Amino acid sequence: MDAWEELVTSALLGTDRRPPSLPGAAAGDAPVALLDAAALHTVRRRAGLRPGPAGAAPEPAPADDRTPLPEAARRRLGQLLAGRATPAPSGGRRGAAPDLAELLPQWLAAANEHGYRAPASALPALLDAARARTDLRPQALALAGPRGLWLARLNPDWKFALRGAAGSTALPDTRDGEAVWALWEEGLFAERVALLGSLRAADPAAALALLRSTWAAERAEDRLMFLDSLRAGLSDADEEFLEAALSDRSRNVRSTAAELLSALPQSALAGRMARRAESCVSLDRTEGGATIVVEAPHECDAGMQRDGLIPTPPTGRGERSWWLGQLVESAPLSCWPARFGGRSPEEIVALPVADDWQAELHAAWCRAAVRQRDADWSRALLGAPAVPPATGPGTSSLAERAKLLSTLPDGERALWVASFIAAHGLSEAFQLLGVCTVPWAEPLGSAVIDALDIAREAGSYPWSFSGVMGLAERCLSPDAAAQLESLTALPAEAEDASPGAGGYWSEAFQRLVSTLHLRASMRAELAG
Amino acid sequence: MDTQGVRWTADQVLALAPDDASRRAESKLGAAGPWSGAGSDGGAVWGLCRGSGSTPYRTVVDTTGPAYTCSCPSRKFPCKHALGLLLLWASDTTAVAGTDVPDWAAQWLEGRRKRAEQQQSEAGPAGPADPAAARRRAERRAARITAGAEELEQRLADLLRGGLASADQSGYGLWEETAARMVDAQAPGLAGRVRELGAIPGSGPGWPVRLLEECALTHLLDRAWLRVDRLPAPLAATVRTRVGLTTPAEGPSVRDRWLVLSQYDSADGKLTTRRIWLQGRDTGRTALLLSFGAAGRAPQLALPVGVVVDAALTLHTGAGAVRAELGEQFAAPVPLDAPPRGGTVGDALSDYGRALQEDPWLDSWPATLCDVVPIPTEHGWQLADAAPGAGGGEALPLTGPAAARPGLWRLAALSGGGPVTVFGECGHRGFTPLAAWSADAPGETVPLH
Numbered sequence: 018m019d020a021w022e023e024l025v026t027s028a029l030l031g032t033d034r035r036p037p038s039l040p041g042a043a044a045g046d047a048p049v050a051l052l053d054a055a056a057l058h059t060v061r062r063r064a065g066l067r068p069g070p071a072g073a074a075p076e077p078a079p080a081d082d083r084t085p086l087p088e089a090a091r092r093r094l095g096q097l098l099a100g101r102a103t104p105a106p107s108g109g110r111r112g113a114a115p116d117l118a119e120l121l122p123q124w125l126a127a128a129n130e131h132g133y134r135a136p137a138s139a140l141p142a143l144l145d146a147a148r149a150r151t152d153l154r155p156q157a158l159a160l161a162g163p164r165g166l167w168l169a170r171l172n173p174d175w176k177f178a179l180r181g182a183a184g185s186t187a188l189p190d191t192r193d194g195e196a197v198w199a200l201w202e203e204g205l206f207a208e209r210v211a212l213l214g215s216l217r218a219a220d221p222a223a224a225l226a227l228l229r230s231t232w233a234a235e236r237a238e239d240r241l242m243f244l245d246s247l248r249a250g251l252s253d254a255d256e257e258f259l260e261a262a263l264s265d266r267s268r269n270v271r272s273t274a275a276e277l278l279s280a281l282p283q284s285a286l287a288g289r290m291a292r293r294a295e296s297c298v299s300l301d302r303t304e305g306g307a308t309i310v311v312e313a314p315h316e317c318d319a320g321m322q323r324d325g326l327i328p329t330p331p332t333g334r335g336e337r338s339w340w341l342g343q344l345v346e347s348a349p350l351s352c353w354p355a356r357f358g359g360r361s362p363e364e365i366v367a368l369p370v371a372d373d374w375q376a377e378l379h380a381a382w383c384r385a386a387v388r389q390r391d392a393d394w395s396r397a398l399l400g401a402p403a404v405p406p407a408t409g410p411g412t413s414s415l416a417e418r419a420k421l422l423s424t425l426p427d428g429e430r431a432l433w434v435a436s437f438i439a440a441h442g443l444s445e446a447f448q449l450l451g452v453c454t455v456p457w458a459e460p461l462g463s464a465v466i467d468a469l470d471i472a473r474e475a476g477s478y479p480w481s482f483s484g485v486m487g488l489a490e491r492c493l494s495p496d497a498a499a500q501l502e503s504l505t506a507l508p509a510e511a512e513d514a515s516p517g518a519g520g521y522w523s524e525a526f527q528r529l530v531s532t533l534h535l536r537a538s539m540r541a542e543l544a545g
Numbered sequence: 546m547d548t549q550g551v552r553w554t555a556d557q558v559l560a561l562a563p564d565d566a567s568r569r570a571e572s573k574l575g576a577a578g579p580w581s582g583a584g585s586d587g588g589a590v591w592g593l594c595r596g597s598g599s600t601p602y603r604t605v606v607d608t609t610g611p612a613y614t615c616s617c618p619s620r621k622f623p624c625k626h627a628l629g630l631l632l633l634w635a636s637d638t639t640a641v642a643g644t645d646v647p648d649w650a651a652q653w654l655e656g657r658r659k660r661a662e663q664q665q666s667e668a669g670p671a672g673p674a675d676p677a678a679a680r681r682r683a684e685r686r687a688a689r690i691t692a693g694a695e696e697l698e699q700r701l702a703d704l705l706r707g708g709l710a711s712a713d714q715s716g717y718g719l720w721e722e723t724a725a726r727m728v729d730a731q732a733p734g735l736a737g738r739v740r741e742l743g744a745i746p747g748s749g750p751g752w753p754v755r756l757l758e759e760c761a762l763t764h765l766l767d768r769a770w771l772r773v774d775r776l777p778a779p780l781a782a783t784v785r786t787r788v789g790l791t792t793p794a795e796g797p798s799v800r801d802r803w804l805v806l807s808q809y810d811s812a813d814g815k816l817t818t819r820r821i822w823l824q825g826r827d828t829g830r831t832a833l834l835l836s837f838g839a840a841g842r843a844p845q846l847a848l849p850v851g852v853v854v855d856a857a858l859t860l861h862t863g864a865g866a867v868r869a870e871l872g873e874q875f876a877a878p879v880p881l882d883a884p885p886r887g888g889t890v891g892d893a894l895s896d897y898g899r900a901l902q903e904d905p906w907l908d909s910w911p912a913t914l915c916d917v918v919p920i921p922t923e924h925g926w927q928l929a930d931a932a933p934g935a936g937g938g939e940a941l942p943l944t945g946p947a948a949a950r951p952g953l954w955r956l957a958a959l960s961g962g963g964p965v966t967v968f969g970e971c972g973h974r975g976f977t978p979l980a981a982w983s984a985d986a987p988g989e990t991v992p993l994h
């Protein structure tokens with residue numbers, strides 16, 4: 018036992034029970050002598066501290082040769098990440114200040130488009146943000162880059178970053194055939210899916226060849242995922258492979274193959290489907306005008322099932338209408354004009370349909386138009402935007418209309434939604450606005466602003482429109498700020514207005530304007 | 546310097562916030578929306594902020610102070626408007642474009658500058674009005690402290706006689722009572738030590754050793770106070786400071802370009818203590834500014850981390866003369882040009898050891914480590930010299946609280962496994978990193994506390 022340990026033992030037990038052996042200390046003064054000795058020891062120990070041996074240093078983070086963020090953008094990121102912690106109160110009043118948390122996704126996407134890398138000091142906050150909000154993950158992790166992943170390995174809180182990213186960081190160059198082959202042979206499932214996806218984007222035929230090489234040996238659920246990756250860059254060159262997959266052991270693989278084939282109007286499957294569908298839908302001229310007559314299939318034979326038709330309908334649906342829907346959905350839309358005397362899609366959609374088959378038939382055409390990305394048919398099925406949805410052609414479902422809209426070119430889409438809003442106001446526009454490209458093209462932006470102004474004058478409260486208001490903050494072009502400036506003024510209270518609504522609207526428009534200014538600044542900062 | 550002056554960074558502004566709530570509020574106000582008539586002239590920033598009332602708030606910030614005024618009723622200091630305005634100024638070049646000082650701002654700024662000049666001209670050894678009475682008061686207080694120190698000695702002797710093991714059972718109450726007696730004895734330094742002693746038995750494995758060490762150092766302080774008139778002058782000054790007598794800053798005044806290394810607050814009961822570490826660009830000297838605030842209110846003094854301030858500091862005597870008071874500032878702060886100078890981990894420990902000669906009660910000493918790598922080990926994180934030869938392979942552990950702070954991850958991210966420069970406090974418990982710089986962005990001070 019060394020001198021110090023002896024002191025500690027003595028101190029712990031008490032000098033009465035265990036007097037310290039200190040030379041020259043009188044018995045009565047033992048505690049003081051002990052404290053003197055301990056003080057000397059303590060100061061001496063502290064003054065003589067030496068460094069310890071270093072542990073094994075972590076492998077340095079891989080280099081990231083992307084451009085660093087411009088100074089102003091770097092500060093902005095810090096601010097956005099700090100603002101993330103304070104979500105706006107749900108519903109009701111949100112004040113006049115921009116909601117930074119809502120702007121973060123847009124900022125991240127723009128920064129990634131510029132090819133910037135995140136500043137090292139911001140990585141922890143970025144990873145925390147990605148951990149809390151799954152919608153931010155892909156963009157946040159992309160910006161964080163290799164150093165972000167390096168850091169995530171050191172902290173169990175950031176495990177999530179390693180799961181999705183394992184493949185994307187280790188992907189070989191798609192031109193390096195040997196490396197591609199090695200990863201395809203030995204990689205984990207997620208890595209192989211990522212590999213196939215990136216190869217498909219670069220060279221569709223090579224991706225198909227890679228998939229073919231091991232197809233028969235893959236597990237059913239893997240086959241389904243791999244097959245799904247053919248959606249990107251789908252072409253007639255894929256037909257032979259897909260046709261073969263129609264005989265797959267797995268039903269899900271079969272129906273996915275059929276779905277892909279039906280999106281290729283030149284394919285043999287599309288031809289078979291066209292013949293089947295045409296045999297069910299015909300034009301009848303006997304009663305004065307032209308009418309579409311529908312004779313739904315009476316059976317779902319083996320051939321139909323091989324082509325991907327699901328024979329058993331969900332509960333509540335009749336077998337024959339279920340089969341008809343699937344046939345028409347999978348048939349190429351190009352077969353119909355010939356069937357209906359050279360009529361255009363608009364004219365076909367306008368034809369009356371006998372015996373209440375219209376809803377069924379139009380719904381199937383809608384699904385076909387979305388699947389085949391057919392703008393002409395989408396346009397016909399959407400009808401004129403001013404027509405009330407319930408009486409229009411196609412479908413009254415906003416979700417399906419949003420899908421149809423997404424097949425139209427950007428400008429036309431914005432124009433259609435603008436006219437829709439002008440005719441019907443904002444209450445049903447939310448889903449449709451969601452498929453328009455950001456920033457909103459004119460005249461869509463003006464239509465939304467006008468509709469908000471009308472809602473304000475009608476005396477309702479702004480939070481009845483908080484969904485559209487929030488979208489407008491993120492999607493309106495920053496140039497619209499000038500148009501909005503006059504709406505931020507506090508209006509005189511109208512007699513029939515809801516109490517205080519004017520003030521709340523003024524606040525809501527202020528927030529809209531300051532958010533647009535902020536987005537313009539953010540854009541300028543990122544441009545450097 | 547142009548008329549716009551040097552803008553601060555958002556981080557620097559955020560560091561001025563008195564609490565988290567203001568930090569959040571300010572980031573909302575730091576956008577152009579609610580502001581009008583905002584401008585700056587290099588030494589000041591002003592603007593009108595639309596609030597809930599009919600008249601907007603008038604907000605002015607003197608960035609050389611910094612000092613703030615705002616017509617809002619907030620008791621927080623600086624208020625969210627002042628912070629929001631600074632953030633806007635820091636981040637948006639177009640929103641704070643005006644350069645003509647409006648009358649309402651000019652009035653306050655002029656008044657402030659006049660008062661500052663007055664203070665400068667009045668500054669000097671202004672003695673107390675009645676030296677004899679002051680001396681009698683000082684003697685009375687010294688006598689009370691002496692009585693307190695003797696009582697504490699008795700308490701320590703009793704503790705050692707009965708054994709530290711019993712300290713575990715006697716609990717916190719007895720210490721709390723003794724601390725209150727030290728407050729009565731007007732020895733806040735002793736009271737603080739006693740409170741810390743009371744916390745040690747609950748501090749986990751190895752507590753008897755820590756308790757013995759701290760008891761022994763408290764005993765050393767008691768004994769030093771009881772013979773303070775026989776100590777050499779600098780050590781005597783240290784002892785007076787340690788028992789809790791405030792000594793005016795009467796050391797030399799040092800003008801330098803002071804780099805603001807770190808600013809952090811710690812709450813202790815009813816008091817918030819703010820520590821601001823500075824390093825002189827020319828003298829290489831490190832100095833500590835202390836500022837205090839009542840619980841829940843931020844201390845008055847605030848300097849943005851990472852800037853360089855051309856200012857005179859008045860140094861305290863004793864206790865290693867690291868403490869200082871901020872004197873005149875000669876220009877608005879400018880951004881940092883290069884990281885602070887520093888040494889190896891071995892140098893840092895040697896400096897701490899040397900500082901103990903003048904103040905054996907020091908828990909830590911400021912240190913800048915150059916070219917160190919943060920390394921995770923199974924016993925926690927350490928900072929290790931990166932350059933072999935210059936003491937390579939030597940490392941300092943991080944203190945437990947430092948390793949639990951989010952700043953650790955900023956440090957790790959900044960390093961990326963490579964060498965960085967780290968400023969912090971180095972002591973017998975380990976190293977507490979407070980700020981770091983990387984070679985990639987040498988002008989960016991990353992706060993770690």
